[in-house]
Amino acid sequence: MMNAGAQxxxxxxxMRIVARGVMIELLRRKDLYVLTILMGAFLAGVLAARxxxxxxxxxxxxxxxxxxxxxxxxxxxxxxIFAARQIPDEVENRTLHTMLAKPVSRMQFLLGKWISxxxxxxxxxxxxxxxxxxxxxxxxxxxxxxxxxxxxxxCASLALMSALAILFSLLxxxxxxxxxxxxxxxxxxxxxxxxxxxxADSPLAGATGWLLEYLPDFSRLNLVTRFTDGIAALPAxxxxxxxxxxxxxxxxxxxxxxxxxxxxxx
Amino acid sequence: xxxxVIAIIVFLALPxxxxxxxxxxxxxxxxxxxxxxxxxxxxxxxxxLGEFRISMGDILFxxxxxxxxxxxxxxxxxxxxxxxxxxxxxxxxHGAGDEHHDEHDHENLQTIIPTRAHDFRGxxxxxxxxxxxxxxxxxxxxxxxxxxxxxxxxxxxxxxxPHNVRAYIIGGYWLKNHSIDEGIxxxxxGIRENPDVFELRLSxxxxxxxKAQSLMPPNSPFGALPEPNSEAERCxxxxxxxxxxxxxxxxxxxxxxxxxxxxNPSEDWSIFREEDLLEAMGKAIQTGRIYxxxxxxLELAERYYPLLPDPLMLRYLNQMRQLNGLDxxxxxx
Amino acid sequence: MISLRGVFLIAKSVLIEAVRRRxxxxxxxxxxxxxxxxxxxxxxxxxxxxxxxxxxxxxxxGMATAATxxxxxxxxxxxxxxxxxxxxxxxxxxxxxxxxxxxxxxVMFSAVFCFALFMLIFVFGTWRLGGEIPWGLFLQHxxxxxxxxxxxxxxxxxxxMLMNFDAALTVGALFYFSAAxxxxxxxxxxxxxxxxxxxxxxxxNYGIPQLTLFDLSGKAVHAQAWEPLSFSVMAQLTAxxxxxxxxxxxxxxxxxxxxxx
Numbered sequence: 121m122m123n124a125g126a127q128x129x130x131x132x133x134x135m136r137i138v139a140r141g142v143m144i145e146l147l148r149r150k151d152l153y154v155l156t157i158l159m160g161a162f163l164a165g166v167l168a169a170r171x172x173x174x175x176x177x178x179x180x181x182x183x184x185x186x187x188x189x190x191x192x193x194x195x196x197x198x199x200x201i202f203a204a205r206q207i208p209d210e211v212e213n214r215t216l217h218t219m220l221a222k223p224v225s226r227m228q229f230l231l232g233k234w235i236s237x238x239x240x241x242x243x244x245x246x247x248x249x250x251x252x253x254x255x256x257x258x259x260x261x262x263x264x265x266x267x268x269x270x271x272x273x274x275c276a277s278l279a280l281m282s283a284l285a286i287l288f289s290l291l292x293x294x295x296x297x298x299x300x301x302x303x304x305x306x307x308x309x310x311x312x313x314x315x316x317x318x319x320a321d322s323p324l325a326g327a328t329g330w331l332l333e334y335l336p337d338f339s340r341l342n343l344v345t346r347f348t349d350g351i352a353a354l355p356a357x358x359x360x361x362x363x364x365x366x367x368x369x370x371x372x373x374x375x376x377x378x379x380x381x382x383x384x385x386x
Numbered sequence: 387x388x389x390x391v392i393a394i395i396v397f398l399a400l401p402x403x404x405x406x407x408x409x410x411x412x413x414x415x416x417x418x419x420x421x422x423x424x425x426x427x428x429x430x431x432x433x434x435l436g437e438f439r440i441s442m443g444d445i446l447f448x449x450x451x452x453x454x455x456x457x458x459x460x461x462x463x464x465x466x467x468x469x470x471x472x473x474x475x476x477x478x479x480h481g482a483g484d485e486h487h488d489e490h491d492h493e494n495l496q497t498i499i500p501t502r503a504h505d506f507r508g509x510x511x512x513x514x515x516x517x518x519x520x521x522x523x524x525x526x527x528x529x530x531x532x533x534x535x536x537x538x539x540x541x542x543x544x545x546x547x548p549h550n551v552r553a554y555i556i557g558g559y560w561l562k563n564h565s566i567d568e569g570i571x572x573x574x575x576g577i578r579e580n581p582d583v584f585e586l587r588l589s590x591x592x593x594x595x596x597k598a599q600s601l602m603p604p605n606s607p608f609g610a611l612p613e614p615n616s617e618a619e620r621c622x623x624x625x626x627x628x629x630x631x632x633x634x635x636x637x638x639x640x641x642x643x644x645x646x647x648x649x650n651p652s653e654d655w656s657i658f659r660e661e662d663l664l665e666a667m668g669k670a671i672q673t674g675r676i677y678x679x680x681x682x683x684l685e686l687a688e689r690y691y692p693l694l695p696d697p698l699m700l701r702y703l704n705q706m707r708q709l710n711g712l713d714x715x716x717x718x719x
Numbered sequence: 720m721i722s723l724r725g726v727f728l729i730a731k732s733v734l735i736e737a738v739r740r741r742x743x744x745x746x747x748x749x750x751x752x753x754x755x756x757x758x759x760x761x762x763x764x765x766x767x768x769x770x771x772x773x774x775x776x777x778x779x780x781g782m783a784t785a786a787t788x789x790x791x792x793x794x795x796x797x798x799x800x801x802x803x804x805x806x807x808x809x810x811x812x813x814x815x816x817x818x819x820x821x822x823x824x825x826v827m828f829s830a831v832f833c834f835a836l837f838m839l840i841f842v843f844g845t846w847r848l849g850g851e852i853p854w855g856l857f858l859q860h861x862x863x864x865x866x867x868x869x870x871x872x873x874x875x876x877x878x879x880m881l882m883n884f885d886a887a888l889t890v891g892a893l894f895y896f897s898a899a900x901x902x903x904x905x906x907x908x909x910x911x912x913x914x915x916x917x918x919x920x921x922x923x924n925y926g927i928p929q930l931t932l933f934d935l936s937g938k939a940v941h942a943q944a945w946e947p948l949s950f951s952v953m954a955q956l957t958a959x960x961x962x963x964x965x966x967x968x969x970x971x972x973x974x975x976x977x978x979x980x
Contacts, residue, residue: 153886161893167433172907178425181416182432185441201885220418259418295742295790303749307756313545314756333401343443349415361407368396368403375393434907436900453770455943498903506909507902507924512933513959514902516952517863518936519945531944537763538771561763568763615741 134224138232139239141219142206146240155244155291158194159251162187166255180259185348187252192274192342194248198299199241199278203285206233207381208294209365227378234374239276245271265353270343276366277341281284281305283373284336290380336369413549413580414557414654417441420552421656433461442546446539446553453536457519459498495523533560544572548579555589566597585634585659587616588666591628595673598622609676619677625675630686632666637693664698680709723850725817726824733825734832737791743829747836750783758844769850770940776844780837781864788830789866789891794877795977797884815976823872826913830868834861853942858948859953860935864962867933873967880974898930928963932956939961 146152166187210216219229231242249271281301288297312332319328341364343354354362417420427447436459439445452459499520506512516518540557544551554576561569575592580586595641598621602612612618640663641655667690675683684706691703697717704714737743754776796819797916799805808818838861871891880888902924909920933956938945948956 153882154889156505157886157889157893161897168434170909172434172911174431175429176425178416178422179429179431180445181422182426182429184437185417200634212926293741294746295740298750299742299745303752307753310546311756314759317545320758329405330401333404334397340404340409343409345415345417346410346412349412349417351412351415354409358407358409361403362409365400365404365407368400372393372397372400375389379390428908433901435904438900451961453941456944457937500906505906506921507806507905508904509955510924512930513932513952513955514929516948517935517938517956519941532766533770535764537772538768541763542757564765572763630867661851 126317131156134222134228135232135235136230137222138200138219138224139236142202142233142236143240146202154198157246158244159247161257162190162248162251163379166252168265170255174257174259177259180257180378181348184252184256184258185344186268186345187256188249189342191245191248191252192277192344195241195245195274195278196281196305196338197302198244199281199296200285201303202240203237203282204289204294204298205236206237207286208288226382230286230374230381234279234286237282238275238279241282242275245274249274252343259381261350262347263350263353266343266347266351269353273341273362273366276363277317278339280336280338280341280366280370280373283370283377285378286378289371290377290384304336305338306334309337311335312337317355341366410467410653411549417443418547418550418552420658423447428461431555436498443550444542446543449539450533450536450556453539454531454533455519457532458521461521463500497521497523507674514652515589534564535562535563544576544579545598548576551580551583551585552578554580555585558589558593562593562596566593566600570597582635582639584632584639584666585627585662587632587635588662588669591625591632591666591669591673594621594625594628596670600627611676622673622677626670628679629666629670629673633663633670633686633690636666637690640694665697667694667699668702671706677705680706684710684712721814722812722817726821728826729813729818731819731823733791733795733822734828734888737825737829738832741790742837743780743787743789743833746783746787746880747833750779750837751840753779754840754844758848769848771774771811771843772844772850773942774936775942776841777860779932780834780841783836783934784802784830784833784864785871785895786834786892788872789888789895790874791829791941792823792872793891794884795826796862796879796971797887800978811852812968819876819968819975821974823876826872827865827869830865830872830876834865834909855947856935856939856942856945858941859948863933863935863956863960864951866932866964869964870928870933870960872929873964873971876971877967877974880978885901886931888914895930899934901927901930902929932972933960 137160166183169183174183207216218225224232255353284301285297288301291297292300312335316325316329319325322328354357387647404577423443425445427444432444439448445488466625499514499518500507500511501522501524502515507514522603537557537560540553540560544557547672549555554573558573558576560568561572570590570593573586573593576586577590594637598612599606601616601621602610606696614621636659639654640660644660665709667686671683671686671690674686687699687703687706691699702716707714720964735922736973757773759773809815836953842852871894875887875892878890881887904921905924909917912920935948
C-alpha cells in the first residue's frame, strides 16, 4: 500500500529522507550524550584496571573479553531503545501524518527507521569496541579474521535488534516491548537450553527443539568469547549461514511490521 | 500480501538453517582452561570487579569460593584440584585422589574487604564489614561448608556450556554424597557431550567404585570380592572398564615425552592432567588385578609403562610382575 | 510551603499511572519468569537447596526494582515539561516543593508495590521448595533496599533536571550497576596511588553513596551462619542513606525551582 505520490523509483530517496530525519532527531535529543557517558565509563574502567596492573596474559584477555562484551551489550541496548521509540513517538507527537503525507510509503518509512536505528547502533558499537581494542593490551594471540567476522556479525545482530524492536513497538506498549525484547535478547538462549534439557528424554524433544529455534538467538551472532579464546575464524560456509540467519529474521520482522503498520489506522 | 507469504515461508523454514549453526560450541579455549581461569580470577583487577563476570565458568569459580566460606569473599585461593581435596579433607578426612595433597594455604588467607587496620575508609569500611559476610581472617577458624549447595550452579553451568568438563567432574564428585546414581547420570551426560575427555571416564570409574563399595556388606575391606553376578560385581567391573578406557584415551592425547619442566610445555596438557592419567592407569591396574585377573593387570602395566615411564608406573609394573612370578625390573633405568 | 494533602494527591497519581502503564507488571512478570525458569531445572532431585533460589531471586528482584525506580524517577519531571502538563498543575495552589515531594513519594510507593509483588513470589517459591525464610535478615535486607531505592530515586530526579531523560537514565543505571564494585575499586586504587589521588579517593569514598552497604543479600543467602544486624548498625545505615537522599532531593528541588516554565 503506497501513498499517493510515492513512486517506487523514489524508494531509496524516501528512505533516505526518513533515515535522515531519525539521525537529526538523535542529534537533537542529545542521544550522543548517552554514548559519550558510556565511553567515559569505559575509559575510566580501563584506566582503573591499568593503574592497578594487569598481572598476566589471562587477565589481559579477561579484560578484553569484558570490554568487548560490554560494548556489544551497550550497543544493543541503545539500538533497542532508539528503535522501540521511533513509531510510538511519531504517533504520540502526531508527526506521522506529516511524514506519510509526503511521497513516502509506510514500508519505506519503516525501512528508513530500521536502517537509521541499525546504523546508530553500529556507530555506538564501533565507538565502544574500538575504545576497548585500543586501550586494552593484547597479551595473547587472537585471529584478525575472527575479529572481522565478530564485528560483521555484531552489526547484523544490531540490525536484527532494530527490526525486532520496531516489530515489538507495534505489538505492545513501548515499555513492555522493550522489557520483553531485552528479556529475549539476554535470556533467550538460556531459556532454549533449559527447555531442550527438560524435554530431552521425551518424545516431544524433536518438536520442542524445532519450535525453540524460532526464538531469535542473539548469542549466535556474538563471537566475542570465541575471539578472545583464540579460536580460529569460522569457515566461510558457517559464517555465510549466520549472516543468512540474521537476514531471514530481519526480513521476517520487517515484513510482519509492515503488515501490522499498514493495517493500523492513523 | 506476496511479501507476507514469502516471509512466513522463509520464517517457517528457519530452524532447518539455525539448528546447524552453533559457532560458540567449540572445544577448548582460554575461557575454559582451568589454569587461566585461576590466574584471571585471582588477579587484582578481577577481584576489584567482585562477582561481576561475563563467563558462567568464572561466575561458578567465584560462587564456589564464596559458598564454601559461608558467603565470605576471600582472595581467590582454591584451584580446581584443591576444591576436590577441600571437600574430602573436611568431610572424610582424606584427599580425593590417592596421590594428591591439599596445598591449600590457610595461614595467608586474605579477605577482599580488608581488616580495620588496612582500611582507609573509616566508618564506611566498618559498616561494610558489618553488612557483608565477613570475619577477621586472623580470628576466623577456616572451615569449609558442604559444597552440595553449589550443585544447582553446576547444573546451570553445564546447561549453559556442555563443554565445561570441570563443572561435570566437580559436580559429579559432590553429588556422590547425595545420590551416587545421580552422579553417574550427570557424568554420563558429560561423556555424551564430551566423548573424548578421559577425565570424565576417570570420574565415572570413581563413582562406580563408590557405588560398588556401598553395595558391599558393611565393613568390607578395600579389595574384598563381591558375590558373583551381584550388582556390586557389575559395578566393580564397570569401574574397571571406565578406568581402562580413561587410561587408553589419556595416553592417546598426552603429548609424547611431556614433562612439567620442559621449556615449551604443551598448552593442552598440564600437571593436573598428568596426575589424572596416572590415577586412571593405577586404578585400571589395581582394579584389573582384583576384579579381573592378575594376568590382565600385568598386561596393562606392561602396556602403560613404556608409554609413560613414571616411577609410580614402574612400581605398579613390578608389583604385577612379582604377582605373576616374574622378576622385578630395576628401579633406576 | 509543603502541603501534605497535595503531596499525597500527586503521589497517588504517579502510582496510578505506574500501575496503569503495566510496565511494573511486565517487569515483575519477566523477573518471575526468569526465577521460575531457573527453579524448574531438575537439580538432581535433591531437596532443600534454597541458597541458590534465595541468591537468584534476591538478585533478580533487586535489579528489576532498581531499574523500575530509575526509569520512573528519571522520567517524572522531564515528561511534565515535554507534555506541557506542568502548566495546569502549577496554576493550582501547589508549590514546586509539594509537587516534587509528591512525585518522589509516588515513585517510592511504586517501588514498594513492585517489591511487595516480588516478595509474594519469593515467599511462595520458598514455601514450594520447603525451605525457611531467615526473617530477621530478610526484612532488614528489604528495608535497606528501600533506603537504597530512595537514594536512587532522588538522584534520578536531580539527574533528570541536569540532562535529558536518556542521559539521566544511563547515568543512574551506571551508578547502580557499578555500585557493587565501586568500593573495592577505591580500595585497590588507594593502595597504588600517590598522595593527591588518595585525597581524591577519600573524597569519593565519603562524597558518593556506597550502595553496596544497602545490600544484605550476602548474609541473607548464607543465613545459617550469620546473625541479623544490630539496631545500632541499622540506625547508622539509615542515617547514612537518608543524608544522601536529602542532599540529592535538595539539589533536585533547587534545579526544579530555577527551571523556567
